[in-house]
Amino acid sequence: MTGIIKEYWQILKHQFHECSPRTLAGRFLMVMFALVFTSQLLVNHLWERETESDRQEALARVSTSVALRMSATTEYFVTLPASLRKAAINKLRYMGGARYFITLNPEFIKLVPYENSWAHQTVVNVFKAVLKNANHISGRVEVAFSRPETLKVFDNQTLLQDLPDNRGQETLLVEPLDLPVLVIQVELENSEWLYLATLMPDSSILSADDSSPAPLQTSYLIWMLVLLVFATMAIYFMVRPFAALSKAANDFGRDLEPVAIPERGCLEYERTARAFNQMQQNIRHYMNDRKQLFSGISHDLKTPITRLRLRAEMLDDDVQREPFIHDLEHLEIMVKSALQVVSNTDIHEPPRVVDLERMLNDMTLAAQSVGQRAWLHTPFLNHPEGDGRYNITGKPLALKRCLENLIGNAIVYGAPANVYIERVADQVIIIVRDNGPGIPEGMEETIFKPYFRLDYGCQKNPDGNGLGLITARHLARIHGGSLRLRNHPEGGLEVTLTLPVA
Template identity: 40%
Template sequence: MNWKKWWPTSLMARTLWFTLLAVFLAQMIATLIWYGQSKRRDLEGLDSAAASMATMFASTVNFFESLPLQYRHIVLDQIRNMGGTRFFVSFNEEEIRIDPIPVSRMKNTAVQAIETVLHDKLPRLDVIRVEFSRPETLHVLSNDILLSDLPRSWAHYTLSLEPLNPPILVVQLELAEGEWLYIAALLPPPYTSLEDEIITGQQVMFLLFITALLLLFTYTMIRRQTKPLRQLADAANALSMDIYQPQLKEEGASELVTATRAFNRMQQRLRRYIDDREHLFSSISHDLKTPITRLRLRAELLEDDSKIDKFNKDLDELEMMVKGALQTVRDTDLHENLVQVDLSEMLRSISESHNREQIRVHLPEVEIAPVAGKPLALKRCLSNLIENGVKYGQTVWLDVDDSSDAVVIRIWDQGPGIPDEKMDSVFEPYVRLAKDDEGHGLGLGIARNILHAHGGEITIRNLKQGGLEVTLTLPRLMD
């Protein structure tokens, strides 16, 4: 299982998850501390209550033992006819079988406390049985009679606490051979149920409510604090594609205000630097045309034709470099607004301009979802690459892999390809492999610059069957 895809990536989600984890751990630690202290107090209270009940059991035993044998049952009948007492008492000829409840710390504490007191108060008795049983499985009077079989007046008010029906404490003492005293009773509140829960349902609901309330406040606070940070991230992303972005509003925490102010200053300096560089470069390129023209006129005044040809050749190369520089500035000028570009329609338009006799551009049949970009720049990029394929290979094929993250366009032809040792140098300005005079060796460099400005990349490789493959990756960073 790839757990990383479930791991939160945003600051908001991570903060909420860590807050939830911190609250959970804090509540767990507090609950364990509270449980330990509360349980110690409960056990001490239960031990005291059980010892007090055992003392009353011992008094009951002493009372009945003081009566003559023939009067004991008469007294019991009178007590039952009166509605019973706090305890249910009976004399049996055998030990009654008890179905015990599961062992717990609370049960063991109560049983141990009662046995200790009874053995201390009644040292003459050798056999003392102490156990807890559920009301529905409690046997009384004999092993064949259940508590539910008795008349309600005999034990209902003594051993019933509907609808809770807590466990019943049963003490059996062997007074003599074939004579057992049976005492059943309920523990006093709050130990009636012998519950050993770490946390109750009401406490769980309270903790969930507190946690939800804390997460709501945390979400509101973090969302308000991260809004300027999200705007700063979006502006930095947009800056990579368009330097001419409006300045950010300085808001939020002091650290965010400082970061926003620094970002605005950086953007302003970059804008000034690019504007000054383009203005200077354009001015130099434009001003060079005048001395070039002047040198041509002076070269015509030379009497040696060979020198004239050499001068003109050098001037042609210089003029070509100046024109190429101007073209580079013009073709990589990205002063456009970002819009949703329909690449499918753009590719169809470019292919139609090249399709003619013996030259074909084969497009894929898939439709490309619109991508955020600068249409004129992207069209220059794709036109340069397809034009190169048509020029050197005549037939060009395109394939598109469109995903939610990026658009990958593969362009390949049947041309001669590029020597491996020149794979990197072809992107440099004025590097041309063809021997003709068409072009200035700027197409691939311009295409790469445009893709880089869009956050993309371009790679080239020679195909085994011949031809060149160009792969363009255009991310959907701004969708």
Template identity: 40%
Template sequence: MRPRTEGRWRLPLPRSLLGRMLLLTLLVVLLAQGLSSVIWLSQLRASQMEGLVASARSLAHSMSASVSYFRSLPVAYRPMVLDQLRSMGGTRFVVSLNDKPLGMQVLPATPRKEAVIDAVADVLHQRLGAQLEISIQFVSPQDLRIFNSGLKLDELPRSWAHYALTLEPINPPVLVTQIRLAEGEWLYIASLLPEPYTSLEEQGLPSQQLWFIVLTSSFLLLFIGLLVHWQSRPLKRLALAAREMSLGADVEPVTEGGGSEVEEVGRAFNAMRERISRYLTERSQLFSAISHDLRTPITRLRLRVELLDDEQLQAKFGRDLDELEMLVKGALQCVKDTDIHENIERIDLNQVLECLVEPYLGSGQITLEGRAQAPYPGKPLALKRCIGNLIDNALKYGERAHLRILDSDIGFVLQVDDEGPGVPEQRQEQVFEPHFRLAGQQQGYGLGLGIARNIAHSHGGEVSLRNLREGGLRVTLSLPRSVD
């Protein structure tokens, strides 16, 4: 999870364009498929309800014909007709005559069961008379009773009832209709509803529909992923070229391809690359000219100062010339140290640190803790100069340097702790400025931290300062392993 923002947790989202596009597409597909499936399922259930009612009415018409037939028979003939029907087997109904309605455990009511019962009762009352005494209910096959004696379905011969009332392995509910024919005589009719309405349960989405949703979503995500990957390749090439250019490498113009927007970005990057390259070339030429032009007059002035008779005036001019020469050399060194033309390589930072600290290990001025886990892609000489400046700064103003490496997949971190007086918080940004020194510091040009930060910035990293509670200053070099 990401950090809490304004008291709320934010869900983690993909950071890449491909991941976000696929997530958005998946949400849209699931929403569209869900809505269409709900509409389709509601229409399917409505049509199934219409078919169920029509089937129940047809079944009720068949029942009414059987009831009319039994009514027309003399009372003495009715048991013989029932025996003949049972002997034949395979009839649609199971019919019996009982002296009272059979009591059975009724299944819980559902909208479909109530619709069937209402449809059957309506047809029977229309065909047989509104005053007809009828009992209609759904019973589980396990609780079904056939005769007054309470015999179960499994206790009867298979030819009598199993063919009409079982549908293994489903065993759907049985519709039991009991109609009063005369005083002390009830006609019992048990039957199953015809296919596909035997179970009477409202089914969810069919497996075919679910597979259709899964397959269409998968194909759509696959095609969207290929499309986004194809369109994002120019952006990845552009990001790689921008990183290499930030490290000072000689970058070839990127290929202008992809969509019109991506092509426009590539064209703008190439134009920017040409302007920056021209600016860097002009800057190098400018400082070379300044170096050449200033050294001659400074040397000439030194010769003239030597010819002065007044020693006090000669000393004043000498100090001014020394300061002027130090400023010129400092500016040229700053440009030289930060504008290092190197190719990007995979650097073993452990080896770099070992080379830098080896001369001081015997004296105990430097301690080193931790190791880099993987090579770092960067400019070898520039990073060596950056880390060397941080170590020299710690030894110069803090006498000792304690180095600690914290490496991970995210980035490389080097902490350099010294035992000096530290830097006041209000001055911690100023010490990165050229030629800035704290009170009592007169050594060097005041350029080491500034050069180190410029090199870190060119690699997408940072150099920061923090005073330690126990005394001393901690300088932290952070270098990311990838540029977002």
């Protein structure tokens, strides 16, 4: 069970990472928007609950008050003798001033169904409860709302709006408003029905359901959007120093030249910037110390190597002299190669636009001029010259050394050397393929170790030193690129150099 939960958690994290913004400003804005939106929903929910509770209490009080008055009126007519009810109703109608429309009907009037909201249903429930608890009301009680234009009175055919002006309908028709009419029908003896119709005193309580809660009104949403815009600007200015830090780190990684960044901003950024500036200085000091160390070692070893060479040449025994001289020559080559690696990878030249296609074309033509087999293949043979398809920003000398090492290895260990170049999005990919035996499986990283050489390489090039690949990879990395090796399925070694355009 725990394993399943962890698996789903990893999937959820992956989906969140894929869907969320990649920039720090975007993530800040997303979190802030989520918090504001969540708090808005919570406030809206609490506001709605409080408002609804207040409305229900107010509606219950108003409904109870009206229901008690109508209950008293109903009880008055119920207790009257049957012979006096019609006379009392007619007298009230002609005297005027009645709060209700009251009739005595010989049948139950069926009302057109009305779509009750929670407020209308509350009024109906309150009236039913009050009337059923009245002392003198024992018959059937029906309470319902009706629209004034469909309200029937006297019988199931007569509409309220069809009555003459002197019949009291003006108490229920409030033009131009279309207010629902509350109708109460109480069953009396002899199958007669007491019919009372009225309007609620505060009809706004019944019609407020469709209004938006205050927190979700348009003006409030507009102000929230305005605040989000200002917050976005503030977040942008807060994270802008991190963009400068990223650019400085990228520039420093290319040529190891320190790029000082200002140590101003929030406390976390100040600490990061201070540590980054110190790290640049430490790395630069380390590189200088390394170069001086190798130079000193090379200088200090030259004298004893020269003395040993002289002593070896003075040996009379040829069998002993030749191995001594061979070992000393090998030692001298290793020292010179190590110093050359340090100097070659510590390149001080300004970056500029380099046309890699032209550089590779010149290199392969130069190799062909001395009888070496090297060919350049491009997928766009007819593209306009100088269109910048294979242009990158880099250090020309460093790029030339890198490519010379790769093409030279392909010529020496598996000629011919086939060079391919292509542009994919914002990267230029250069592939150098030879026809040699390749490298053993699993040694794709081991081959980059300094002075490491395979038996085949030692046989083909005894004077090699095993530093060409590591130098080429270092030069690729200072340009933000990468270098990888693999055996081609059709035979030979394939070296892929990937360089970013910018």
